[in-house]
Amino acid sequence: MIRSTVLVLALAIASTLAQSPIFGQCGGENWTGPTTCAAGSVCVVQNPFFFQCVPGTATTTPAPPTSTPSSPPTSTKTSATSTASVPAQTGFVKTSGTRFTLNGAKYTLFGSNAYWLPLMQYSTADINTAFTDIVNSGATTVRTWGFNEVTAPTTFGAYFHLWTGSTATVNTGATGLQALDAVIASAKAHGIRLIISLTNNWSDYGGMDVYTAQILGSGQPHDLFYTNPTIITAFKAYVQAVVTRYVNEPTILGWELANEPRCAGSNTVASANCTVATITTWASTISAFIKSIDPNHLVAIGDEGFFNEPGSHNFDFVYQGTLGIDFAANMQIPTIDFGTFHMYPGSWGEAQSTWPAWGSQWITDHATVMTSANKPVIVEEFGIPSSGQTAAARETIYAGWYQTVLNSSLTGDLIWQAGSQLSNGPTPDDGYMIFPTDPVYTLMQSHSAALKARG
Ligand SMILES: *[C@@H]1O[C@H](CO)[C@@H](O)[C@H](O)[C@H]1NC(C)=O
Ligand SMILES: *[C@@H]1O[C@H](CO)[C@@H](O)[C@H](O)[C@H]1NC(C)=O
Numbered sequence: 001m002i003r004s005t006v007l008v009l010a011l012a013i014a015s016t017l018a019q020s021p022i023f024g025q026c027g028g029e030n031w032t033g034p035t036t037c038a039a040g041s042v043c044v045v046q047n048p049f050f051f052q053c054v055p056g057t058a059t060t061t062p063a064p065p066t067s068t069p070s071s072p073p074t075s076t077k078t079s080a081t082s083t084a085s086v087p088a089q090t091g092f093v094k095t096s097g098t099r100f101t102l103n104g105a106k107y108t109l110f111g112s113n114a115y116w117l118p119l120m121q122y123s124t125a126d127i128n129t130a131f132t133d134i135v136n137s138g139a140t141t142v143r144t145w146g147f148n149e150v151t152a153p154t155t156f157g158a159y160f161h162l163w164t165g166s167t168a169t170v171n172t173g174a175t176g177l178q179a180l181d182a183v184i185a186s187a188k189a190h191g192i193r194l195i196i197s198l199t200n201n202w203s204d205y206g207g208m209d210v211y212t213a214q215i216l217g218s219g220q221p222h223d224l225f226y227t228n229p230t231i232i233t234a235f236k237a238y239v240q241a242v243v244t245r246y247v248n249e250p251t252i253l254g255w256e257l258a259n260e261p262r263c264a265g266s267n268t269v270a271s272a273n274c275t276v277a278t279i280t281t282w283a284s285t286i287s288a289f290i291k292s293i294d295p296n297h298l299v300a301i302g303d304e305g306f307f308n309e310p311g312s313h314n315f316d317f318v319y320q321g322t323l324g325i326d327f328a329a330n331m332q333i334p335t336i337d338f339g340t341f342h343m344y345p346g347s348w349g350e351a352q353s354t355w356p357a358w359g360s361q362w363i364t365d366h367a368t369v370m371t372s373a374n375k376p377v378i379v380e381e382f383g384i385p386s387s388g389q390t391a392a393a394r395e396t397i398y399a400g401w402y403q404t405v406l407n408s409s410l411t412g413d414l415i416w417q418a419g420s421q422l423s424n425g426p427t428p429d430d431g432y433m434i435f436p437t438d439p440v441y442t443l444m445q446s447h448s449a450a451l452k453a454r455g
């Protein structure tokens, strides 16, 4: 009984494996799985490591599949690529005044964050599920992490930069940048553009303090990341490796220098030397460097958008310049194409009763700088935790903030953060996750429609 069940299962699996499902992998270096695609999809070469079944039909019948896993029929795949009706992903997103454009038309920047996409060793099917949920929210754009600094290979998840003493090597293997390749391929197949951040202020996934600790020793001030010449060289080397790998990839909307750069880190302090000028100088240097090696992609800082207006707004700390960010000054950097800001009134100590109005003011203040700098500005992270207030109150706050984005004419927004139910359970939930069953997801759909309809 058991034996025959196993046999039937094995046969069922074998016949399933004969073809890859839609959005499944169908080839690439060392791929030993199926090289033909389910009906209604064709195998497209996304990059040398990753061929994918994408919806569409070849206009000419491909050669009969002679499925020899070790030597995939590359010529068949190439001809399918040119004839398949896959979502167009040509042209690079550009800016025009305070808006984004794509191939001369308006590009509406709306979507969510999904930092976990390249980091969790998800299967191709799971990555596709996540992107399907994201697309169905009305998203055009997703922000994710292009970094994970480690001092030893991880036993779970991808890492991109491995440190031994003061020397780092870029992991280009299956547990490294190929995981990012797979995310980019899936984004492309779903018509999504990506904003990719290149390091982190915080200790999550390594970040800046790994550079300072490995190169200068532990316990150093966080802001030496921005000023120490050896560290700047090391960061540039990493940036160069990632940016040049994808220099011709239009699925990437833009690069971000770092997630939330500040003078101080998670467990490291700011030196007495760190001022807003420290990070403005660093952002000028690194963004100019990226432009010198990649003329195709937009560049942003990835900061929280703090203002440097000492004494203003009843001394609310996010307006005082004390954290190392001067949003208005940074918008003047010629090699920064668009501005970013974040919005977490809860984490920033604002009284809960003020969140709707406080957030609307924060959005409007950034829209004012958007207009004067004549560059796009996006609120690229914002959220309120699902615990601590009623579901109805939470929805009302999100609805009000979305309405303020429209009212203020702000360029666009990315909520923190997307969530999906995958084969092994939900994506990482930090209390801000928005699954498709969440009423806020429905709000996202109507807001995206309103943003796309806006002139
Ligand atoms: C393919 O296998 C070879 C030999 O094991 C290895 O060197 C190479 O890195 C592999 N390529 C990928 C994309 O995993
Ligand atoms: C602070 O600046 C002074 C003067 O330029 C310099 O000697 C010192 O090394 C700096 N300290 C740090 C932590 O950057």
Ligand SMILES: *[C@@H]1O[C@H](CO)[C@@H](O)[C@H](O)[C@H]1NC(C)=O
Pocket: 360, 400, 401, 403, 404, 407
């Ligand atoms: C947006 O503008 C409309 C029309 O002027 C106004 O009624 C509404 O209160 C505004 N809402 C927000 C959240 O700014």
Ligand SMILES: CC(=O)N[C@H]1CO[C@H](CO)[C@@H](O)[C@@H]1O
Pocket: 202, 203, 204, 266
């Ligand atoms: C957005 C983000 O990554 N925030 C985290 C940064 O690091 C600090 C300290 O580890 C956390 O408290 C934040 O949640």
